[in-house]
Amino acid sequence: MTVRTSSSSIARIGLISDTHNLVRPEALRYLDGCDAIIHAGDICKPDVLDALARIAPVTAVRGNNDTGDWAASLPTHARLTVQQVTILVVHDLAELGCVPRDEGIRVVVSGHSHKPSIDERDGVLFVNPGSAGPRRFKLPICAGRLVIEGAQVSASFDALLA
Template sequence: MTARTKNASSTRVGLISDTHNLVRPEALRYLAGCDAIIHAGDICNPAVLEALMKIAPVTAVRGNNDIGEWAASLPTHARLTVQQVTILVAHDIADVLADPHSEGIGVVVTGHSHKPSVSERDGVLFVNPGSAGPRRFKLPVSAGMLIVDGAHATARFDSLLT
């Protein structure tokens, strides 16, 4: 799925995950101009969140590699509403409710697998922006964009490196 062109009523939410203590300049450029940012875990250092907060407000969850005192304050799940769309954020898709639609969730954002994907199931948009951190195996280095316009959301992921 691809996002529509931004208009006055749409909200751009940057999606990033699995940075593993690496803030790539390509990721910062990609997220520039977003209204908000979601980090789906495996941050590994609070400096990553500080860099993202210079761009836009950040909602972040704790991943399996986020340890130590700084990470203890991060939730394992976050729920936020953008316009009329409720978004659930969790690091691992295995930790997501069996039927998010029944809970009023319109979008689920996860990370962990390092595999970028966008799919829709039972009226819920599932987005994994992939990993914006160190390259893992032959998987792409990527981030995503969620565009919310009223009660409608579209998403895409993009490679950060060519």
């Protein structure tokens, strides 16, 4: 999938994961204005994707809690290109194994752990936006963004609740 952006040369990609059937108004406000949204799995009900699609086009992968007929159509891995940046989306990094270097992957977006993180290894940016769903343990409720301009990419995540 290729994401088309507005006339601006900067693309803003919203990152969300592990909503577990909870669409927080804070998450919708955070994602408002994004050119596209990536959901890294554990959606739990298709209504979540419908709510996100009202904001921007959504790329979503199936998480370990996504079951039933609606979830069967979701891929376990997705790839999209935004400008000159190729993004691989997977719910659980453990399912990925290694990043296919010869395929030009620049960013890997994942979920599953509910723990937000940004880490660059060997030229690949690994981003987990954390969980925007029900609070788990004392982990923050978060979502994230990728900002892409040409071949340049930066990532961030923000707490949605105090």
